[in-house]
Amino acid sequence: MERNTPAVVALGMFDGVHIGHKALLRRTVEEAKRFRAVPAAYTFSNHPMEALGGSVRLLTGMRERNALIRSLGIEELVSEPFTKQTAVLSPEAFVEELLTRWDVRALVAGYNYTFGDGGRGTPETLRQIGEEKGFCVVVVPPVMLGGAPVSSTRVRETIERGEMQLAAELLGRPYLLSGRVVQNKRIGRRIGFPTANIEPDETRVLPPDGVYASYAYVQGAAYRAVTNVGVNPTVHGEKRSVETHLIGFDADIYGAELQIGFRFRIRDEITFDSVDALKAQIERDVAAADERR
Secondary structure (H helix, E strand, C coil): CCCCEEEEEEECCCCCCCHHHHHHHHHHHHHHHHHCCEEEEEEECCCHHHHCCCCCCECCCHHHHHHHHHHCCCCEEEEECCCHHHHCCCHHHHHHHHHHHEEEEEEEEECCCCECHHHCECHHHHHHHHHHHCCEEEEECCCEECCEECCHHHHHHHHHCCCHHHHHHHHCCCEEEEEEEECCCCHHHHCCCCCEEECCCCCECCCCCEEEEEEEEECCEEEEEEEEEECCHHHCCCCCEEEEEECCCCCCCCCCEEEEEEEEEEECCCCCCCHHHHHHHHHHHHHHHHHCC
């Protein structure tokens, strides 16, 4: 990346790349055309809360997030570690870091963007610095859905309530989890409903235990599916898992990368009196997932 590349730069963490983020990134691309500059984004490879001693469940892995950002027309993406040193930069020093990377023609930020030591920097701070340094600042208003702003926090809370259809509206796509298919007890296969089990990244947001209609993406194909999140109490499961029955699919995919897109919640996880009762319920779950298009 050339140091003096004329650029319009989007600022944010962009976890989830939800419909609010998409509006901001598309505005960045539009402004870059107006300024005859490169559309760029500056973000972090880890969530700032981690460096500050806290934790947050993520909506996207960093690789997935960065691919989504680029898919919206961002040509240069800088994704740096957020460290304790980053956390104590003054707002002015933070902007100077950007100015050493690009010939900044404009910065694009959300209405609630904060930066610099203690989050002291605001969009108004950016405007003041921009007036001094000679670049424009574009502040993007909130995208509203259902009378409330779309935010990463709102998406997390929606998923944690199991409201997967609303989560898909907020994200602009189904919520996705991915992982390599690992071996389990193979009980599903013995009762006629083989499942593919993944162990998603422990930093990711999970919906509450229960059964969900889903899409399964594997080996370049998509399948309707039923996904169970939980411990499988009927068969004495001990570890929380995400296991998926791909409707009409029975190939061996151990070791393959599987991606699950959640459609809607079917029911809570239940302890059944017998494996036969569990099998009968799974048949009803598959019917429920397959009949809704």
